Amino acid sequence: MSETGRDLRLAARAGFAGRTVGRARGFVHANLVVLPAAQASGFAAFCTANPVACPLLAVGAPGDPRLPGLGEDLDVRTDLPGYLRHRDGQATPAADLLADWQADSVAIAIGCWFGAEAALAAAGIRMRHVELGLQGPLFRSSRMASPAGGFAGPVVVSARPFAAADVPRVAAITALLPRSHGAPLHQGDPAALGIADLARPDWGEPIPPEAGEVLVYWGCGLTALAALEAAGLSDFATHAPGCMLVTDLPEELPRWP
Numbered sequence: 001m002s003e004t005g006r007d008l009r010l011a012a013r014a015g016f017a018g019r020t021v022g023r024a025r026g027f028v029h030a031n032l033v034v035l036p037a038a039q040a041s042g043f044a045a046f047c048t049a050n051p052v053a054c055p056l057l058a059v060g061a062p063g064d065p066r067l068p069g070l071g072e073d074l075d076v077r078t079d080l081p082g083y084l085r086h087r088d089g090q091a092t093p094a095a096d097l098l099a100d101w102q103a104d105s106v107a108i109a110i111g112c113w114f115g116a117e118a119a120l121a122a123a124g125i126r127m128r129h130v131e132l133g134l135q136g137p138l139f140r141s142s143r144m145a146s147p148a149g150g151f152a153g154p155v156v157v158s159a160r161p162f163a164a165a166d167v168p169r170v171a172a173i174t175a176l177l178p179r180s181h182g183a184p185l186h187q188g189d190p191a192a193l194g195i196a197d198l199a200r201p202d203w204g205e206p207i208p209p210e211a212g213e214v215l216v217y218w219g220c221g222l223t224a225l226a227a228l229e230a231a232g233l234s235d236f237a238t239h240a241p242g243c244m245l246v247t248d249l250p251e252e253l254p255r256w257p
Contacts (some may be wrong), residue, residue, distance in 0.1 A: 002026070005246040006072055009079035012243075015094070015153040016034055017081050019242035022130045028179050030057055030109040031221035032076060032083075033228070034097060035236040040106035041081060045226035047110060049148035053155050053219030055111035055179050057247070063103045071248040076107040081189050082240030084118040086233070097237055105242040112244050113158055115180035119173050125166050125229040129207055135242040136160050136202030138220055142194025143185075145223055153227040156202070157193060158220040161213040170216060177182030177251055186217040194219060203241055 002058055005027035008020060020029055035043060040059065047054035057065040065077045077097040084091045085100060094100070114130035118128060129136040143155040158181075162170050167187060196238060198215070199206050203222060209215050225238060239245060 004043050005041050005248045007072060008246045012081045013078045014233035017237065019135060020081065020244045020246055021114055021133065021242055022117065022133055024246045025121060026251055027115065028170065029112040029114035030059070030070070030249045031112050031224065032239040032245045033108045033110065033224055033236065034076065034105050036235065037104040037106050040108065041094065044108060045086055045149030046151035047108070047224065049146040050223060052182055053145060053223035054221055055181065056181065057109040057111055060107035062106055065101060065107065067107055067109055070109060077101050080239050080243050080245050084238050085244060086236050086238065088234050093240060095245060100237060110177040110224055111181060112221055112239050113181050114216055114244060116174050116177050117250060119177060120126070120170060123169060123173060126163060126171060127160070129160050132207065134207060135204045137198065138203040139195045139202060140191065140226060141241045149228040151231050152155055153230040155167055155222065156220040156222040156226055157217040159215045159217050161207055161209040161215055164212055164214045167214050167216060176217070179218070180251060181218045184218050184253040187214055190215065
């Protein structure tokens with residue numbers, strides 16, 4: 001039987017600490033942000049104003065570690081393979097958030113590109129980042145997000161290489177998956193996004209395109225992290241790189257010849 005989002009959450013709860021790339025295909029993966037209730041509504045407004053980079057999936061109630069509608073028996077404190085605790089500008093890895101959870105903690109889930117992998121695999125499209133087991137590079141671009149709720153910052157983009165002949169299908173398929181960032185923002189020349197050096201991403205690992213490949217760029221949920229950092233929040237938590245919250249939501253797979 002194929003791995004489900006709940007399978008992966010229970011594995012994380014039991015100690016699995018790997019990345020979720022290539023796992024639980026067909027289920028929506030999510031970025032996680034946990035912040036105090038005083039900032040939650042403004043941050044949710046920022047996500048709503050930037051639906052391509054930050055597709056808002058759910059906002060929890062203060063103090064509630066569940067996210068109704070995203071999964072059975074879901075606990076955001078334990079069900080991700082890794083977390084980062086952000087305090088005073090420093091990020092520290094954490095295995096869970098049990099000791100840090102507060103009565104006013106609010107969990108917010110934002111869609112992730114990993115949810116598009118099943119549709120691309122079903123179309124027979126090679127994904128070299130999956131073969132390598134890598135998240136891929138992520139860059140702060142020169143594009144700015146729409147400010148809202150007291151938050152602002154650059155649009156962060158993810159980049160993945162695809163065979164040039166596959167790029168039109170990749171763009172068409174992902175355009176049908178808005179919960180996983182939808183259509184690409186750009187393809188090809190990184191300078192158009194203000195990216196000076198593909199070998200030095202802001203997050204993740206470089207994957208240089210091979211002969212016949214094109215780098216394709218999508219809006220990324222780390223746009224939310226950039227906005228949180230720009231706002232100077234002193235205490236919040238996120239998922240660790242590549243360690244997403246995998247939901248029970250099925251990604252609507254498009255029919256593609």
